[in-house]
Ligand code: C2E
């Protein structure tokens with residue numbers, strides 16, 4: 001006992017023993033002194049008792065260690081947390097007997113430091129693991145302790161339990177970290193994992209798990225369960241919710257918290273005892289995770305290995321965590337929604353153009369030596385614009401949805417359908433489907449499926465599609481090249497009459513591609529004045545004299561020589577350059593006619609072809625008048641050739657434009673007559689002076705009687721309408737003879753002369769054609 005120095009114990013006991021001088025006879029003085037000492041000792045004893053009581057009442061740890069760091073005093077709080085019945089049991093021990101080694105060493109070093117430096121350590125945070133396994137955070141202060149003569153006795157320490165505060169700090173920090181993860185779009189699985197770990201850190205010995213409710217609203221999927229038995233987690237994944245499906249299945253079903261404090265007695269777990277045993281769990285409290293709008297997103301569950309009900313603090317924590325989980329899940333779903341919208345077409349739900357390269361890369365990765373191809377199919381609905389224009393966008397949209405569904409239905413899940421926009425789709429076919437034999441039959445079936453009749457908004461439709469195909473790797477290795485080639489092939493399919501498909505061929509590429517290069521060349525050619533006119537004479541069938549010439553445009557191409565109009569007029573029309581080209585042509589023709597007149601050559605009518613776009617262009621009549629003015633040509637010498645369809649497109653405007661120009665003397669001819677379907681009575685309304693019988697009928701006159709009948713009918717019709725009639729494309733003397741006999745007024749064609757350069761034409765003006773003899 002004496003070896004154990006305790007300031008509040010033994011030495012006072014020793015004093016007590018020492019100071020009892022029983023039996024000495026005393027004087028009054030002595031008696032008084034004795035009485036004094038007795039009362040002093042009583043006071044001391046009482047003081048000792050109070051102090052002991054106070055020290056033991058304090059919930060903080062208090063202790064004194066000697067210079068060798070052995071306990072010479074400890075209070076009850078400390079002793080009981082360290083697993084001792086009485087404080088006495090701690091005396092003489094060192095930290096090494098009480099704490100894990102690293103913790104004990106820290107305490108040893110701190111005590112030595114205080115004694116060596118003679119300076120206290122104030123409020124230092126310490127982490128300890130108690131013998132029962134519980135973890136504590138302490139704020140400790142340690143002071144050097146000196147005896148009455150000033151010698152160093154040891155260290156006095158006091159430690160306050162700050163575990164709750166530390167937990168609250170960690171919870172706050174942890175939640176902040178989770179929110180930070182949510183806001184920086186960390187993967188949902190990581191966020192949920194972090195959230196569950198945070199909760200497990202707060203609730204000693206309990207295990208957490210999060211399940212997510214599937215889009216179908218029926219199945220629960222694994223979300224996070226970092227500490228549960230993985231086999232248990234695997235078996236729970238995909239479980240169907242219901243009124244009696246453990247804690248989570250039921251919580252999601254009932255949309256309310258389900259507390260099962262003993263799995264083996266609760267009927268909700270009746271079917272899942274084996275599962276619980278596998279997981280080693282006995283209690284499970286599950287809380288539905290709900291969106292702001294109240295939709296169930298999943299469940300948040302806490303498991304205990306022993307039967308247990310939650311306390312209010314645990315419930316609070318669980319509810320807070322479920323709320324954060326809801327934010328994480330909702331946010332992720334919103335992000336997914338946004339990403340989906342950015343990458344998909346909202347109408348059909350198909351991936352959009354932005355996904356093309358990615359999808360193609362994916363398809364290319366599926367290529368094997370046995371199936372080495374990817375087919376890129378560019379699909380375009382024929383005449384879709386007409387549907388939209390005539391029946392409205394709602395009908396058009398619905399038609400596209402149906403077409404998209406049919407495409408998907410005819411492809412395997414591994415093939416991809418994308419919508420590029422409008423009525424354009426791209427299909428990416430891999431594996432067997434991309435092999436030539438299968439591809440053909442697949443596309444035939446697809447085409448047939450698309451052209452099945454559809455009913456949209458009560459209206460029956462029959463649409464067809466055109467497809468162009470390019471093959472990886474033969475026709476290109478990247479999305480751009482393959483798409484351009486598939487598009488070119490599609491253009492070819494359209495040209496071939498639509499409702500068909502065409503596989504890209506580099507040889508045909510030139511003719512099939514919508515030639516942007518050519519368009520640029522035309523633009524440059526216009527600027528460089530590379531377009532020239534050739535002239536073809538028209539003769540009077542009574543006299544053989546040249547009564548007119550038709551101006552026919554040619555392109556003096558710097559590399560490719562003289563090009564015929566068929567090679568560039570359609571492109572110029574499509575690409576919006578026809579107005580500029582038409583204006584140049586009209587100027588050249590008028591200037592030429594005026595030049596011939598000034599040269600004193602016999603007067604002829606100058607016929608100039610006009611394209612539909614030019615004719616429909618605002619201010620075109622003014623443009624013609626301006627050109628006549630500037631070139632000085634007499635308007636009576638100019639004839640403009642229009643086709644029937646140009647007149648019929650907008651009858652009133654056509655009449656107005658023509659009347660405007662007729663009023664100054666310009667005349668109009670109807671070109672390619674017979675190929676359109678204009679009604680005879682309609683023709684009466686237009687100020688036309690000539691009909692040009694199309695080459696097709698002229699060709700036929702020598703062949704059979706029906707061809708002759710049509711030509712004769714046109715001639716007589718023209719005459720009834722007081723029009724002159726000219727035959728185009730006259731190539732043989734037989735044709736010419738027939739036309740003369742049928743009463744046709746004029747003729748033009750290779751038999752008489754091919755279109756020729758202006759100087760050749762000038763030389764011919766004034767000469768007469770000699771009709772071949774009978
Ligand atoms: P088009 O107006 O029907 O012109 C008549 C075409 O028939 C010319 O072809 C001419 O060379 C050709 N031709 C003339 N006689 C015969 C013949 O006996 N047999 C055959 N087989 N063909 C004959 P070209 O010059 O190649 O012009 C083709 C088309 O290009 C023209 O058909 C016209 O639609 C258009 N075109 C020509 N020049 C212009 C122009 O300046 N402006 C516009 N907008 N179109 C033009």
Ligand code: CA
Pocket residue numbers: 550609641671
């Ligand atoms: Ca013509």
Ligand code: CA
Pocket residue numbers: 671672692694695728
């Ligand atoms: Ca013609």
